Amino acid sequence: MSDAAGEDGRPAALALDPTDLARLASMSLRARVIVEGAFAGMHHNPHAGTSIEFAEHKEYAPGDDLRHMDWKAVARVERYYIKRFEDETEMRTFLLVDASASMGYKRSGVSKLEYASYLAAALGYLLAQQGDPAGLIVFDERTRQYLPPRTRGGHIRDLLLALEGAYAAGRTQPGRALAHVGELADRRSLIVLMTDLLDAPEGADGLGNRLRQLRSRGHDVALFHLLDPDEVELPFEELTEFAGVEPDDVRRLLVDPRDLAASFARESLALRERWRLACLEAGVEYRFATTATPPAEVLRSFLFDRGRARR
């Protein structure tokens, strides 16, 4: 469990490590724990239907509308706070989870697919609590499973079940998945993509183009770049024969990893930086996390930054 201070200086999320989350009985429970962990210490009840566009408190200033006074906060902290609400309309959310073979890598802890599933589950749970429709696309080279965004009661259960049943196989085509979403999203939507971006194809159908297209249509796009810690810093210390994760991947490399550690770290950083810049250029929110980071922290950071960006 992580108890580091939050970026905004508020008490940090009480977050379980991914390994601990994995021990929980169900995805539903994990999702709850992640969400509760993300909102721990904040003046917010994540179960109370607060919108994802949650507005925080503002200290009372002369002229504010007294109808929005948070009297409970006054009672608690003896200060006058005004609740701030955004005037919002219903927004659909599409959660895209890359389930290609590379997402199944783990040496210890949880795989990237598992991690992405936790994150997606948490987001889906939160949206369901807020009454916002959330859909799911699990993909590899093509869409493997699609759940359209709904708000009916059993939808979140279906979503969580779908995530729990996801398995890693095949090559990845995130661009194609985004293209599918583009067809499905007939109005402005929030599109959240979770992938490792490894071996993501370039070209017309490439991820970069699709991201730009979605943005140009007015969608709100967020990219979660998930990597295993081994894919950030090569930890191996003996002669190793590396091979691709796909059965038909003929790439082999027999090497002492210590010879490559420094240059591998540079390449990994370059990959992340490349996609960060690409997302920045496209107006896409870029988020990087390793599977060692507690998902609650990632979620909290995501929500807080979005909330701050709205003001």
Next chain:
Amino acid sequence: MPLHFVAPSVLLGLLAAALPWLIHRIGRRRARPVAFPAMELLLRAEREVSARRRLREVLLLLLRTLVAAALPLAFARPFAEIRSDLPAAAARSQSAVIVLDDSASLRRLSAAGGEPVFQLARARARSLLESLSGDSDVALVLASEGTPAPVAEPSNDRGRVLGALDAAACSARVADFAGALRRATQILAGSPHADRVIYVVTDLQATGWEGAAPERAAGGPAVIILDVGGAWNNRAIVALSAEPAPEQGAQGLAVVAEIVNFSDEPVRKLGLTLRLDGADVARGFVDLPPRGRARKRFLSSLHTLMGGGTAHDAEVEIDHDLFTLDDRRRARVEVSRGLRVFVVDGDPRTVRTEDETFFLEAALRAGGAGFSITTGLPDELPATTLSGYAAVFLANVPKPSEELAEAVTRYVEGGGGLFISVGDRVDVDAWNQRMKTLLPQPLGLKRTAAAAPGRAPEGETVDLRPAERLAPLDRRHPLLAGFPAKDDGLASARFFQFMLLEPVPDAPGRSVVLRYENGAPALVASDVGRGRVLLLTTTVDREWTDLPIRPGFLPLMQEAARFLAGAPGSDSVSAVTVGQRREIGVGAEDVRIEIVKADGQSRWLTPESRPAAARATEAHGRRTVTFAETDEPGLYRVRASRADGTVVERASESFVVNLDPAESNPARLADDQRPDRAPTGIAAAAAPKRRLELWHFLSAAVLLGVLAESLLTLRLRRGRVKA
């Protein structure tokens, strides 16, 4: 060069050279397989470091393979056999004498490496010494003339002999192999070893082998020659002399150098430089035919010389070749410039032209000869300090006083020059009594010429009295060397009266310079002490002769003055060769003689009385010191310390030492003259092959390989830690 092994079976270990490769291959197979999704990142990273990584892997593999191969190779003790340049005899138990040639010719530079040949000879001697069997004893003798043996008895102490070898220096002396071989034979005479060998390390120059006949008598030591020389070409200055050059004026000087070319190729435009007292004064060129010689005559004038003094240093140097010691030669030049002459007028007249010494003084002053003349009366002489005068002229002095006789005798014996001319006033008995130690011959009766006057040249007013004339000149005498063969200016002189001399036995220091036609001596020279005396048996005015008005009178008087001024002694020369002893005259007041050698070092000698071996009379005692350290060519200066503490320069005793020209001849000793011809016994063994051990190098290679491998591995680990 074939390779051999002491333990060839160990070479099976070479199979171990495959181990590093096998380990490498096995290691690869035992690599841990990992399915890794970020293959693209891995491959990119690998491309970045692949070149360096592969090079390092190859290098490490190579190093390990080499080390694995070098070890069994080293243990197999490989060696090669090369032909030894040392005699086979060296390996046997023996008593040995190494005769090392340290004569001057070994100072030449070798054509191959540019180092002195002596260094090669010494290195060869050192190798020989180190190759002698451990139970052999060895002595060391140097072959230059007069050099003592550094190790004069056989010694088992190799360190001592090596030390003596390293300390030996190449001399400038001539070689004396006969003496060296005799010495070596003496050293070996008492040796307990059955085998006795003399090893001669030499360049086989023919010089110095005279008398070194091969000693092949039964039981005599064997002689083995190690030749470190080879054919070489040389040119050298073999002689240098200085003589007056009247054609250049009274101060004219001619320096003549003789140069020899010992090679079969001609030499064109060989440069020569003349130096006087260290300053370059002239430059010339000479062509030399193959195996030929040439003389180069430099003309100079002594007025260019700086400083006073009568003795100067002349040096000629030719362009250098490999042997530079003989490219330079020196000579002493005695000059009369500024010579002070004291003229004693025994018959002064009021009319100057009738004065006894009028013509004499005029002759000495003529032509800018540079004589500084002081005239005095006989009574004034004893009170005069004569030591500063190069010559004293006693002209018709009637009766020399005791004081005069003592003063003049002391002066002459101390190195001064005395000219005596007679006349009407001379008291023969007084002269014979008081001046007998100085007179070359006792004076006799006055003789009036009886010869007919002869025909006079047309138009000439002549004295018609009967007169003698001079016999033809003997120009071999140095005083007359400058007179021309014809029209010498003396043949026309007429002598109306002259003094006969009492006959005396011949003596080496006495010579008749001029004779009358009747055979009587006209001018006699003799050495007295360190000085010289000239006796003219007539007058220097016109009383007895018309010589003063003849053309030859002027050069005769000037040459006489120079002759008297430049004569340090008949039994001494101003130049010696290296190694020769030099007798140095000591003045009456001298308590110690200092000789400043050519290299600047000083030696002090205390005078000792020694009867001169070749003196004309026993009464002519002479104090001398003998100097033997003429080791190097150059100028040796002489100074004298007196009892009163003063130190005076003895320029007239200073001398030059030159190289013996024999060392300049590169001719090699003929094979039939070699003392080692037709070797027998120990000397006859064929030169063996020498074993060159290689395992040392292999062991060093192993060590270096291990070190390099360790460093490379360490560097690799450090790089990984940084990563």
